[in-house]
Amino acid sequence: MSSGPGYAYSSRRVMRALANFNGRKLLVSWGLMTAYGMALLGTGIFLAAAMTQDDVSFGDDGWTVAVGFYMFAIFTMVATNYAALRDRREGTSEQHESLPADSRVRSGGLVLATAWPFIAATVLLGVVTAVTAVWLVVPSGVQLMAVIQTMVFVATLGTLGVALATWVPNPFVAPVVAFALFIVQTPEAPAGWHVVFPLAHLGSVYLAGWHTIYLLGLTLIFAGIALVRSGARRWAVAGLLVGSVAVGVSLAVMTTQVCSGSTCLF
């Protein structure tokens, strides 16, 4: 009767379908449109600067390509948060309770949907990197690690957006966090705190790699936080544990490398 072909009793397939649906919706949402604009603007300025001056790099000295994608990540967060608040905003929470896909599947679908903006950022960054590598001359060369770090940051903020929606379901939260991320980028923090900032430039590929692991850890932690309330206990706990380990270890490595003497944290 109602159990014909096409019905997936595997919640994983449903989660994937949900993630794809949400992801496609995300890519054309207002938040992502603004993100594309920001990335384009930042990249345009970067390319223009690369052609006229020589103090550009992929790292943090001078204008970087990361600035445009930093904003991309911030607007991705606003977009994923908005999408995650949809049921609450539209008053569909109760009627969706009567459907077989439970909150585990729905939350999983939201978290996994972050992969789509992540892929979009990767593609765009890839294009910029390729163009720069082939046609322009950047003094310090293409720093792949910096590019990867930026890509991961998009995923980090994407999952943060979903996590915020599940714990503080208020539409004002994401814009305030976005504003904070935008405005508190001070590079003047002591070296010890510098490593915590998302797009910190740390001087070497080795450190940049550990910083990327730090960002991956944060992504897992945020994903875990987003899932913890939905009943997907095992996945949430796994994400939180692995993420915490990654964050802890990478922070330890980075601070010991970066700090010398007693002026580390203050």
Added chain:
Amino acid sequence: MQDTTIQFTGVDKRYGQVRALDSVGLEVGRGITGLLGPNGAGKTTLIRIAATVLAPEGGRVSLLGLDPAQAGGRIEIRRRLGYMPQEPGFYRNFTAFEFVDYVAILKEMADRRERSEEVRRVLGVVDLTDVAHKKVKALSGGMRRRLALAQALIGRPELLLLDEPTAGLDPEQRLRFRETVSQLTNDPIVLLSTHQTEDVVALCERVVVLSAGAVRFDGAPKALAETASGRVWIGVDQDSRAALSWRMGDGRFRHIGDPPPGAAPAEPTIDDAYLLMVGGTSDIRQVTA
């Protein structure tokens, strides 16, 4: 043989001090059953319990032979259930197609092609094919009601719960709704809660009258009308001897209850029987229409 009934036995539900359902016992099988009752009678509570979105407090509930109190049973019920709430919500910025598509995914239709077919099918059933690519916020109230019905019909559910589905619809729209519901091909259990006695007369093989959380009547619509036989009169004056009395369009008065002097007996309708049955609980004395 698969159990094709829903059973409520001694079900209670309280909201604070208010007793929404008071030891309700009911068994509903295939076909269309109407749930009639005044506002606050507990109809929506009953339907929400049947839709597994609300847990009952006392008594036992069995839906299609499964127990909604257990997680496994609950999910299985939800796979075979279609629910159209009293105030449906939508994703207003999605198109009609996208919204129904999304609900279809939540009904575990992971395969894209089959899902599209099913979405097109239900949109066709409710006659929304022409506006499938319009955003929900651009649809009129009647279209949105049909959209809510469409999302309930995905997957050909065995149990269809409709809470005041014709509220706010004009007579023509109500007629089309009745046609749609009466033409469902898989002969599901349909529980339809409504105020409109015409819907009951036109659609339902069986009617349950719920008032103040308790079942007052359970049987065929004709039998409901007959409970008022000998209690309905038409006279020239208004009189307080009747329990209920109002002025009809032609200037005469219709009375329900004890006969005022000089009044002639009239053929009882479901409306009369319903008012007689629940009139006391709402404390209606004299009504002038």
Added chain:
Amino acid sequence: MTWHIDDQMLALYMDGRMSEVPAFSLEAHVLACADCRRRLTDRVDSQRGEQIWQGLLDSVSQAERRPGERLLSGLGVPAHVARLLVLTPSVGLAWVLSVMAAVAFAVLASQGSGGPLPFLVLAPLLPVLGVAVSFGRRIDPLYEIGIASPLGGFRLMLVRATAVLTTSIVVATVAALGLPEVGFSAVWLLPALFLTVLTLILSTVIETSSAALFASAIWIGGVITFEVIASDPYIAFGTDAQLVFAVLAVLLAAALIGRRGSFEVI
């Protein structure tokens, strides 16, 4: 029962001239003796009784006044206006908290070497964002009802705009105390007023949120332009600029009053 009330006692009691102890014994007797009770009842002034009862019902059934209302009433604001002000959507807790958080971040960012610019750019935008969040057909569920009410669309708008401005100014003023250079504490007021009036008058031609977006864009764009052209973004806060803002604010306010008819229709 050997003792009953005589007429003299009754007259004394009804006039309120009976002292406490005899009054207690009279009342205790009346509870037990039906005759005397009837005699007492016949003498009761039913109109006065009705008045007392109605007064009791009124004060019991009146909704509880919130602390903000009591404060405003204390300041001399009429009771119904005070209620309206306190219940304005944008003055809700979530909004105030978000504004406080955003301002806190801006103050934090202003502690660095960049100066108080982040705070100064944000402060005038607060009332604009407040207007965006609480006005307009899309946001306000009582929009049409408000227009049809005797208070009318224009006066309602003024009441709400006052609420929004007041909250924003109070929060920003308090936060400005955290700025290193106290001299900057009031230069954002006139731009705030100007931008608010601009948003309101634009809302008569375009959708409120678009008007707010436009006003914000003008402001941010203006500050950036000053930074790029004159490499001094603080020009927007200098004495010349303050004068310009003041004049513009007055002109726009006059125009707003001129256009007040458009607030009375949808």
